[in-house]
Amino acid sequence: xxxxxxxxxxxxxxxxxxxxxxxxxxxxxxxxxxxxxxxxxxxxxxxxxxxxxxxxxxxxxxxxxxxxxxxxxxxxxxxxxxxxxxxxxxxxxxxxxxxxxxxxxxxxxxxxxxxxxxxxxxxxxxxxxxxxxxxxxxxxxxxxxxxxxxxxxxxxxxxxxxxxxxxxxxxxxxxxxxxxxxxxxxxxxxxxxxxxxxxxxxxxxxxxxxxxxxxxxxxxxxxxxxxxxxxxxxxxxxxxxxxxxxxxxxxxxxxxxxxxxxxxxxxxxxxxxxxxxxxxxxxxxxxxxxxxxxxxxxxxxxxxxxxxxxxxxxxxxxxxxxxxxxxxxxxxxxxxxxxxxxxxxxxxxxxxxx
Amino acid sequence: xxxxxxxxxxxxxxxxxxxxxxxxxxxxxxxxxxxxxxxxxxxxxxxxxxxxxxxxxxxxxxxxxxxxxxxxxxxxxxxxxxxxxxxxxxxxxxxxxxxxxxxxxxxxxxxxxxxxxxxxxxxxxxxxxxxxxxxxxxxxxxxxxxxxxxxxxxxxxxxxxxxxxxxxxxxxxxxxxxxxxxxxxxxxxxxxxxxxxxxxxxxxxxxxxxxxxxxxxxxxxxxxxxxxxxxxxxxxxxxxxxxxxxxxxxxxxxxxxxxxxxxxxxxxxxxxxxxxxxxxxx
Ligand SMILES: Nc1ncnc2c1ncn2[C@@H]1O[C@H](COP(=O)(O)OP(=O)(O)O)[C@@H](O)[C@H]1O
Ligand SMILES: [Mg+2]
Numbered sequence: 248x249x250x251x252x253x254x255x256x257x258x259x260x261x262x263x264x265x266x267x268x269x270x271x272x273x274x275x276x277x278x279x280x281x282x283x284x285x286x287x288x289x290x291x292x293x294x295x296x297x298x299x300x301x302x303x304x305x306x307x308x309x310x311x312x313x314x315x316x317x318x319x320x321x322x323x324x325x326x327x328x329x330x331x332x333x334x335x336x337x338x339x340x341x342x343x344x345x346x347x348x349x350x351x352x353x354x355x356x357x358x359x360x361x362x363x364x365x366x367x368x369x370x371x372x373x374x375x376x377x378x379x380x381x382x383x384x385x386x387x388x389x390x391x392x393x394x395x396x397x398x399x400x401x402x403x404x405x406x407x408x409x410x411x412x413x414x415x416x417x418x419x420x421x422x423x424x425x426x427x428x429x430x431x432x433x434x435x436x437x438x439x440x441x442x443x444x445x446x447x448x449x450x451x452x453x454x455x456x457x458x459x460x461x462x463x464x465x466x467x468x469x470x471x472x473x474x475x476x477x478x479x480x481x482x483x484x485x486x487x488x489x490x491x492x493x494x495x496x497x498x499x500x501x502x503x504x505x506x507x508x509x510x511x512x513x514x515x516x517x518x519x520x521x522x523x524x525x526x527x528x529x530x531x532x533x534x535x536x537x538x539x540x541x542x543x544x545x546x547x548x549x550x551x552x553x554x555x556x557x558x559x560x561x562x563x564x565x566x567x568x569x570x571x572x573x574x575x576x577x578x579x580x581x582x583x584x585x586x587x588x589x590x591x592x593x594x595x596x597x598x599x600x601x
Numbered sequence: 602x603x604x605x606x607x608x609x610x611x612x613x614x615x616x617x618x619x620x621x622x623x624x625x626x627x628x629x630x631x632x633x634x635x636x637x638x639x640x641x642x643x644x645x646x647x648x649x650x651x652x653x654x655x656x657x658x659x660x661x662x663x664x665x666x667x668x669x670x671x672x673x674x675x676x677x678x679x680x681x682x683x684x685x686x687x688x689x690x691x692x693x694x695x696x697x698x699x700x701x702x703x704x705x706x707x708x709x710x711x712x713x714x715x716x717x718x719x720x721x722x723x724x725x726x727x728x729x730x731x732x733x734x735x736x737x738x739x740x741x742x743x744x745x746x747x748x749x750x751x752x753x754x755x756x757x758x759x760x761x762x763x764x765x766x767x768x769x770x771x772x773x774x775x776x777x778x779x780x781x782x783x784x785x786x787x788x789x790x791x792x793x794x795x796x797x798x799x800x801x802x803x804x805x806x807x808x809x810x811x812x813x814x815x816x817x818x819x820x821x822x823x824x825x826x827x828x829x830x831x832x833x834x835x836x837x838x839x840x841x842x843x844x845x846x847x848x849x850x851x852x853x854x855x856x857x858x859x860x861x862x863x864x865x866x867x868x869x870x871x872x873x874x875x876x877x878x879x880x881x882x883x
Contacts, residue, residue: 309775329778336779341769344777346794356780400776407780 258286258441259320259410261306266315268301268467275301276312277467283411288437288444289472290454293464294490299447302464303415306445308332319410335404335412335442340420342400343388349375349399350384356407374402377436394425401433405440412437412444418453430457451491455479463487479530483518485598488528495534495568497590498600499527506597509534509562511590515597525597531557531571533593538579542587544568549577560586632846639843651839655847665837668844671829674742678825679811681746683804686757689750691800694761695792698770712758715751720816723748731821742823752817753810757803764799768792805859809852 261283268276275298283289291299304310306317308329317325324332336342343352353371362370375381378398388396397417404412414433418426434457437444448454454461455475462472463486471478471487482488499508501522506513508527515521536558543563550557556577558570568588572580580586642648654660662669690712697704715723727748734744770792777791778784793800815827824832826848834841 307775307779309778329775330781330783332779333781334779336776338772338776342772342776344773344791344795345768355777355782359781359786403776403780413779 258443260285260318261411261443261445262316262318263302263306264316264318266302266305266312266317268298268305268310268312274467276305276315279315279464279468281462281469281472283443283445284459286441286443287459288434288446288457290446290448290458290461291464292448292451292454292461292490293470295449297464298467299449299464300415301467303413303445303447306411307334307336307413333407333410335407335409337397337400337404337412337414337417339416340393340396343396343403345388348385348387349380349391349402352388352399353403353406356403360407370406371402374406375399377405377439378402378432392425393421394429397421397429398432401436405436405442409442412442414444414446416448417446419448419450426453427456433457455491461491463490481516481594482528482596483516485528485596488596493531493569494528495531495566496526497529497562497566497568498564499525499597501525501527501597506595508595509568509588509590511592513590513592513595516594519595519597520599521597524600526600527590528596528598529590530593530595531569533591533595534568534570535589535591536560536570536572536580537587537589538584539587540585542585544586544588546580546582546584546586548582549580551577558586560588562588632849635842635846635849639839639846641839651843654840655843665833665840667824667829668826668833668840671824671826674824675812675826677743678746678749678814679808681743682749682753682811683807685746685750686753686803686807687800690754690757690761690803691793691796692788694758694765695770695788698765699774709758709762713755716755720752721820723751724817724820742818742825745818745821745823745825746811748817748821749807749811749814752814753807756806756810760803760806761796761799764796767799768795802859805855809855812848813852 263279263281266276266279279302291302293299301310305312308327316323344355350371353374354367357367357370375384378401380395380398383391383395418430421429430453446457458475460472460474461478463470465486471483478487479492482491488494497508499506501515501520504515504521506515506525506527508529513527544560547559547561551574554574556572556574558572558577558580560568560570562568570588639651640647640649642650697708738744773791774787777787812826814825815831818825818828830841830844
């Protein structure tokens with residue numbers, strides 16, 4: 248462990264500036280700009296096809312941007328080939344060399360760097376220890392589970408003490424339980440080694456859980472880059488509000504930085520439409536629900552989701568509203584119950600009603 | 602129900618064995634005929650004389666110089682053909698997979714094309730080419746290997762394609778490049794080791810094909826094993842047939858060996874890896 252902590256933890260800044268990449272008429276990256284602070288973990292989040300992988304591959308040197316600049320640690324590496332970029336990569340799956348054991352996989356990058364056998368052995372052992380696979384060192388990929396293979400891939404990527412760690416949907420081929428487990432472990436390891444990291448995913452929960460900051464991508468550019476809490480609480484666009492977390496779209500009237508919605512008044516976030524008829528994007532936990540025979544909404548369904556539950560109700564206007572409640576409270580609102588819904592007053596984003 | 606099914610299965614079994622029997626007979630009879638003919642001694646006796654001669658390389662070279670020449674030519678041709686085929690196909694096919702996936706259909710078409718070209722057409726087409734080859738590189742039977750590469754292309758392509766399909770070439774190459782490997786290293790240390798089985802079976806198929814080739818060599822008036830055998834058949838039928846039988850058996854052995862390296866067990870490339878585990882871990 249000592250060699251690991253003493254050699255790692257450098258952390259360099261990454262600066263992607265105005266990256267463009269087109270495939271025929273398609274703009275996979277459209278003036279994509281992103282700054283990652285030293286040692287930071289930034290997650291790129293977005294729907295499939297929005298250019299996340301392309302951005303990561305440009306940083307790795309596996310894809311050449313048509314224009315734009317890539318700097319790592321202040322050095323322009325836009326035209327440096329992949330093999331000399333010092334990037335540790337973890338792919339979605341099947342990236343372990345099938346003819347090598349876990350240990351040989353981890354040692355591969357060190358061998359290319361002409362490290363002594365002794366050093367390679369020690370480093371590989373440290374890395375496998377870090378990912379919790381010391382006892383699997385002599386196994387081949389086909390003898391390991393998907394989660395174990397991804398751990399080895401991570402160990403292999405980190406063994407070379409990369410300047411930047413790149414992960415492209417490393418968990419999406421795994422089943423749910425392993426996914427959350429490994430997700431948390433990736434974060435723990437990243438904090439331990441302190442390597443600047445870009446983590447690409449289409450799973451918002453994953454992004455919010457591991458990242459220092461999350462960049463939401465849309466059609467080849469960065470829509471918003473912010474810490475998870477901020478992204479959730481203060482989305483700057485409808486797209487982000489919709490994509491991150493569950494959102495109710497409710498009609499309201501905006502006046503003076505406030506909107507009247509669901510019989511309540513909520514302050515509006517920057518970037519909101521400021522007057523007239525608007526759609527207010529309200530989170531399920533931003534609405535209070537109370538059984539009230541005189542209420543103007545009717546419960547349609549309720550569901551338990553572990554720690555909390557959700558009740559879906561229909562307003563007099565015909566809008567479906569999802570409300571978060573403690574899971575013990577779900578039973579109190581059987582379908583058909585008349586309820587009163589009130590917006591609680593958390594800041595919300597309002598967009599022009601079409 | 603079960604009785605019916607059992608009866609049906611018995612019927613199937615009988616059918617299967619009859620089919621196998623007929624096929625075996627079909628293949629075995631000529632072989633037996635060859636063996637019988639080559640062991641005929643004077644006055645209706647059995648004699649191993651022909652085979653003894655054949656196994657004595659010194660005697661063969663002295664008594665049948667044409668046979669020796671043909672044999673050496675064929676071996677040389679087999680080696681050269683395999684080498685050229687591998688050097689040509691492995692990097693090309695890998696590169697197409699990595700960088701030019703749009704070309705894969707074209708490459709496949711080109712590689713399978715020779716299947717549809719009869720040998721005589723190939724020879725007619727190649728004659729002017731060989732005029733130049735002879736002019737530039739000199740007169741040697743070994744240059745036939747250039748034509749043979751075309752001949753083995755479809756089979757070699759199929760084997761290698763299956764091998765490349767079994768691994769994720771793109772991801773493996775990208776993983777190794779990100780770890781610092783140049784293209785040469787990617788090829789030699791990552792792609793090739795995982796194509797071992799495919800490379801072996803492509804080579805075996807090529808060897809079997811080259812050793813059995815007669816038409817093209819004959820039409821170009823080049824002496825390979827088959828041509829030498831054919832000519833020898835006119836003067837000394839027994840030794841010629843014996844060589845033919847030996848070549849056939851060798852061909853069978855090659856294909857048999859191939860079914861071991863390329864069999865379904867190792868098609869997943871798991872078997873060779875398992876074997877290595879056992880060797881390496883004490
Ligand atoms: N090699 C390629 N050729 C053509 N189009 C591509 C290629 N790679 C990516 N694209 C296109 O670029 C867009 C962005 O792709 P990608 O970065 O892989 O998206 P994501 O990873 O966010 O799902 C997609 O529309 C995809 O179809
Ligand atoms: Mg992707």
